[in-house]
Amino acid sequence: MNTCATHAGSPQSADRRSFVRAVGVLTGVIALGNPLAALLPSRVWAVELRVLSSAEAAALLALIRSIAPHDTLDDSAYALVVKAVDGDAAASAEARAELKSGLASLGEGFATVPEEARVLRLKAIESGAFFQSVRIKTLMVLYNNPIAWAHFGYEGESFSKGGYLLRGFNDLKWLPEVPLVDSGAMPFG
Amino acid sequence: MPRFELNDANVVVIVGSGAGGGTMANELTRRGLKVVLFEAGKRQSLATFSQDPGEAFGQLTWLEPRTQSGTWDPVKTSPTLPAWHCRTVGGTTVHWTAATPRLRPYEVRARSVYGDIPGASLADWPIDYAELKRWYQVAEKRLGITRRNGNPGMPASNNFKVMYAGARRLGYKRVHTNYMAINSRARDGRGLCIQQGFCAQGCKTGAKWSTLYTEIPRAEASGRLDLRSECFVTRIEHDDAGRATGVVYRDAAGVEQRQQARIVCVAGNAIETARLLLLSESGRFKRGLANGSDQVGRNYCHHVLSFVFGIFEQPVSFWRGAVLAGVVEDENIHDPRRGFAGGYHLELAMLDLPTLPLIGLPYGWGRDFASIMDNYRNMAGMLVNGEDLPRADNRITLSLTRKDAYGLPVAHIHCDPHANDLAMRAHATRQGQKIYEAVGAKRTVVSGMTPATHQMGTARMSHDPGQGVTNAYGRAHEVPNLFISDGSVQTTAGAANPTLTIVALVLRQAEHIGREAAAGRL
Numbered sequence A: 001m002n003t004c005a006t007h008a009g010s011p012q013s014a015d016r017r018s019f020v021r022a023v024g025v026l027t028g029v030i031a032l033g034n035p036l037a038a039l040l041p042s043r044v045w046a047v048e049l050r051v052l053s054s055a056e057a058a059a060l061l062a063l064i065r066s067i068a069p070h071d072t073l074d075d076s077a078y079a080l081v082v083k084a085v086d087g088d089a090a091a092s093a094e095a096r097a098e099l100k101s102g103l104a105s106l107g108e109g110f111a112t113v114p115e116e117a118r119v120l121r122l123k124a125i126e127s128g129a130f131f132q133s134v135r136i137k138t139l140m141v142l143y144n145n146p147i148a149w150a151h152f153g154y155e156g157e158s159f160s161k162g163g164y165l166l167r168g169f170n171d172l173k174w175l176p177e178v179p180l181v182d183s184g185a186m187p188f189g
Numbered sequence B: 001m002p003r004f005e006l007n008d009a010n011v012v013v014i015v016g017s018g019a020g021g022g023t024m025a026n027e028l029t030r031r032g033l034k035v036v037l038f039e040a041g042k043r044q045s046l047a048t049f050s051q052d053p054g055e056a057f058g059q060l061t062w063l064e065p066r067t068q069s070g071t072w073d074p075v076k077t078s079p080t081l082p083a084w085h086c087r088t089v090g091g092t093t094v095h096w097t098a099a100t101p102r103l104r105p106y107e108v109r110a111r112s113v114y115g116d117i118p119g120a121s122l123a124d125w126p127i128d129y130a131e132l133k134r135w136y137q138v139a140e141k142r143l144g145i146t147r148r149n150g151n152p153g154m155p156a157s158n159n160f161k162v163m164y165a166g167a168r169r170l171g172y173k174r175v176h177t178n179y180m181a182i183n184s185r186a187r188d189g190r191g192l193c194i195q196q197g198f199c200a201q202g203c204k205t206g207a208k209w210s211t212l213y214t215e216i217p218r219a220e221a222s223g224r225l226d227l228r229s230e231c232f233v234t235r236i237e238h239d240d241a242g243r244a245t246g247v248v249y250r251d252a253a254g255v256e257q258r259q260q261a262r263i264v265c266v267a268g269n270a271i272e273t274a275r276l277l278l279l280s281e282s283g284r285f286k287r288g289l290a291n292g293s294d295q296v297g298r299n300y301c302h303h304v305l306s307f308v309f310g311i312f313e314q315p316v317s318f319w320r321g322a323v324l325a326g327v328v329e330d331e332n333i334h335d336p337r338r339g340f341a342g343g344y345h346l347e348l349a350m351l352d353l354p355t356l357p358l359i360g361l362p363y364g365w366g367r368d369f370a371s372i373m374d375n376y377r378n379m380a381g382m383l384v385n386g387e388d389l390p391r392a393d394n395r396i397t398l399s400l401t402r403k404d405a406y407g408l409p410v411a412h413i414h415c416d417p418h419a420n421d422l423a424m425r426a427h428a429t430r431q432g433q434k435i436y437e438a439v440g441a442k443r444t445v446v447s448g449m450t451p452a453t454h455q456m457g458t459a460r461m462s463h464d465p466g467q468g469v470t471n472a473y474g475r476a477h478e479v480p481n482l483f484i485s486d487g488s489v490q491t492t493a494g495a496a497n498p499t500l501t502i503v504a505l506v507l508r509q510a511e512h513i514g515r516e517a518a519a520g521r522l
Helices: A035-039 A054-067 A076-089 A091-107 A115-125 A128-141 A146-152 B019-030 B053-060 B105-116 B129-143 B158-169 B216-220 B269-279 B356-360 B367-374 B418-435 B499-518
Strands: A001-007 A024-029 A044-049 B011-016 B035-039 B067-070 B226-231 B232-238 B244-250 B258-259 B264-265 B302-310 B343-346 B380-386 B395-404 B408-413 B443-448 B482-484
Touching: A024 A054, A024 A076, A035 A146, A044 A054, A044 A076, A054 A076, A054 A091, A054 A115, A076 A091, A076 A128, A091 A128, A115 A128, A128 B356, B011 B019, B011 B244, B019 B035, B019 B216, B019 B226, B019 B264, B019 B499, B035 B216, B035 B482, B067 B395, B105 B129, B129 B499, B158 B343, B158 B380, B158 B418, B216 B226, B232 B269, B244 B264, B244 B408, B264 B269, B269 B395, B269 B408, B343 B418, B356 B367, B380 B418, B408 B482, B418 B443
Parallel strands: B011 B035, B011 B264, B035 B226, B067 B408, B264 B482
Antiparallel strands: A001 A024, A024 A044, B232 B244, B244 B258, B302 B380, B302 B443, B343 B380, B395 B408
């Protein structure tokens, strides 16, 4: 992982114009080989957190990576889930309490212990509300952004490009073509 | 568009603008009747349909809360969304995937053919199949169904090539690109399918039939349709003689209004239709309007639904192309030797990347879960769509714990799958796996029961007023000017995606209403 978490805790560093002062910050650098690196204005990213400290955010990031471990998916996609969970916690005292105690229950050094150790700890809390709410949020956010779409090869909407009719909806060649009697001719002969 | 007076007691009120209500609006206005069409959701258009899957979901889906109980999977896997249907002008025809098979003759005689199955409340339909078939033919012409009436079939997508090759190797014979309410060629003033793969987000070319841009604009052009979107009907009222007199509703500003009516047609999707009848309890109808039989809300059917995915060595790119354009029909038979009554379709299906982990995959996390997602490019997919058996206690009731924004109890859904449903699902998902294994799948994945997308049976048709809510025309046994105009009236579920049947029954019902109204009997 190329993520580092830093505290933005000192009053001097706070942006006085902000309505909500960040508690923690999660930052990272998109790897050079990542195709996104060419598309984005900067490879450096940072997510300001409203509820989580930087240490808590690092633990949450490790938790999310354990739920959905895609080794080559950039941390910036996972950071979107961290941001969403943090946002939910900022909006609800109940969610905040669940999140804070849940992260504490992960134990010392959760973000840095080997994956097998993380999985063992998570199996023990799997049936609880904290794990399940982070799991659902991960499913909702991690795969619903352009970073993930590029990574998994999902091409998304096609209307703006004329659909897939002439762009590969039938380009599979490793199986025989379907006889026309069971399908239909292409509309543009 | 006209605005009829609230005290105009000569209008027909239709509640819901989907396959049933939208079609009914067109049919009645063209017969000269004045119609007020209520829709709880907003009006979108080809131009406003979002192409962001998450945003489109929010734009179109019925997101008011529901509560649920029972042993069916959505209690655990989809606690906030047990049923996935729409709240927008055009109803669920905006996000539907447009597969339009017919019911088969044996399916409308389920009680006679399957026998008395313990724990099921089977009944025969009060309509002869020959009569239903005649209306299927009318509906198929109206919707321009592919592979019917000379309309060319859909071309084969990558996903279908996989299904086809596997199914043929397994010996299946009736495998094709499905009967689809999607233009394979331009027709009826709408364009052709350009294989966007975004059927469920609203079809931006309008190639897919939806009442939003077919039936409803035609009704508007008659000058006799008053469409009230963002208006939520909360109650149907009646007079001392037990005739419906109109509806109470909340307008777009949330203000309570009353619209009088000579006829009321309810087409709110089977969950909300049952809820509205139950909410309309009165001194005369203590268990809910038209519910002397205690059948309103009971016998809720939603089909045996499961996804089966195959993961291959090479890419499929199954997100490209019309979602459901493929079917294996061979298992849509009644053959008790398979260990269950009734039959099923195996239909082509895919899910976009954001939706797949939410409703398409079995519960899981960690390396195994991630390895499925990692193979997204190389996945092929299908959906089991089978007949589930009606059960008296699988039902919609008014929630005891949740209320909506107006303080009205939301719908509560209780479902315990019948053993027959579970046996069918096991058989069907195994057959689906075999199809993919026959063409070299390195892995297959079977989902749990997905959120319900087909809602049926909660106000079923019956000859006997004690056994159902409506007669064979969907006319309430107890309220002569109240009609149920959606999938609620299906006596049993069959294995056919319900929209074509809804449209066929509504076309027939509209003719009945027109005839009765012209004769002064309504």
